[in-house]
Amino acid sequence: MSWLLLIEQVLNGLQLGVMLFVMAAGLTLVFGVMGLINLAHGSLYMIGAFAAAAVAGATGSFLLALIAALGAAAAAGALVEIIVIRRLYGRDHLDQVLATFALILIFSEGVRWAFGSFPLFLDIPSYLSGPVSLPGGILYPAYRLAIIGIGLAVALGLWALISHTRLGVQIRAGEADREMIAALGVDISKLYTVVFALGAALAGLAGALVGAIQSVQVGMGEPVLILAFVVIVIGGIGSIKGAFVGALLVGLTDTLGGFLLPQLFALFMEPSAAGAVGSALASMAIYLLMAVVLIVRPAGLYGEPA
């Protein structure tokens, strides 16, 4: 095992991590501000990817595709918030889970009805295709570097939004005490719609970015949703900073675990058995991480103790 390989794997872990952050940020915002568990967040990710694939197919422009993904997911998010989610704020979490699970089924079948069951084509733009040479002689795909860049930019933007704008003040106030800010004259239902649409747009962006290197197909959002929940539980529910740290931890653990554990077992087992045992354990690694974090800090790394 060489250092180059290890550094490349760390980059892969970072890339997975920042994408998970973009996904988890919306989830944790919605939970923090509105107290809502939104299982349909993965569907918004799927909608972003499908919108991007459709627009890229029609226009050939990846930039337009990204804008379409943001727009379509934000619109779908706002619509869902107004029609369905708004009725769920006062209910307990089980009702929210049931209703948003129903939304997953509706979105999945709706997308299948509109686009068919076969995966769509969405390719990375030519100016980002192929590998670039990094210092030290590492060849790394330009597109994945761009994803890391976009993810970090989103993190920075969210930080600025939350700590330096009026909307951010309202969001933080909403997290702390929603009756009080309603009493202070903030239009709370509009705030909720905006926050939900913002989270949805981020999920859509993640879907479009990832869709270009994976397959754009119905049901693509659910595996990511599970990881995103792991991220926000590790980071502390409602905390953007926690989501960022949690996402990087999960990304690195998943990538490096899948890479290093089989090699570790290969030291004292025959290769094919080591591969099987190592990869079985690697697929548990992030859940073990979550368990350890919850034992040490039951509210997550940056969560407020209940």
Added chain:
Amino acid sequence: MKLSTLGGLALATALAATGVSAAGHDPVKVGMITTLSGGGAGLGIDVRDGFMLALKQSGSDAIEVVIEDDQRKPDVAVQLADKLIQSDKVDVLTGIIWSNLAMAVVPSATAQGKFYLSPNAGPSALAGKGCHPNYFNVAWQNDNLHEAAGAYANDAGFANSFILAPNYPAGQDALTGYKRFYKGDLAGEVFTQLGQTDYAAEIAQIRASGADSIFFFLPGGMGISFLKQYADSGVEIPVVGPAFSFDQGILQAVGAAALGVKNTSQWSKDLDNEANKVFVAAFQAEYGRLPSLYASQGYDTANLLLSAVAKADVNDADAFRAALKEADFASTRGDFAFGSNNHPIQDIYVREVIQEGEIFTNKIVATGLTDHSDVYAAECQM
């Protein structure tokens, strides 16, 4: 007047005859459990469409089909099988795509005296010690296409392969099958997660491994993700794989990234036989897309069933089993026969991904293995 009386008489006789046969033979009830939603839906839909196309072409009303969606979940598949057997009272089960689901459903269904015709999954456990007289695999034993890929790798002069597959029964069969025929060294062997979508870590290992070839088995969306990411990584090691990673359903989503890749299949749309020409044309006319190998397997399964229904009554299990075993139908693959463990003996071809106008598809470039059976047949006692 006289003529019309005669005609009326003939009609009445004909009606009476069909009436009698309908009373004597209720339609054979088939329960199809397949994946129609979620990530693997394209495969199940192709099997279903191929199956229903064959029934439609036959014009026969001797078969009644109940279709259920297993969502690629073993627990759902088991519930559906119980429901189909106990409340729908089906005679024959079919349709399962994934080997882990087949392992959950097939042994109990055959133990209850039902027939199971597999249009796709062929786990090794059901081909060897776990074989059953009522279980017929119309597609392949899981190892088959991978064995052909191993044989092709030898022919192509590859001596240091990096191999990867998902960690589930068919994935393990895949790597075993490849290694059985491939004679060179292994640069690496990796099991990925089933449903994994990001292969950056594996591709980095491939880059560092010094391999001269890659063998991978990643069906459905997993294959799309891997090929796109591989093409973008700048690693330029030749890739071989089974047809599952290059089927008609996913090639359009992969695009030019797959061009030139060699893959092994028991079927291809350009196979030159009458049944296949009819099938490809009819499938395109009916559904407006090119058929995949899954569709051809569904189509063959239905035609096998039709051939058996025409010969024997499903309630006479011994006669029906014998009729199935004869495999007296025109397969889209040309020659087709069942081996001693009710798995196919067939040719396996090497195909290359090509572009025809706007469409990416496969063409046959060589015959990989001739009259190929599987190694598990020897362990099968029935």
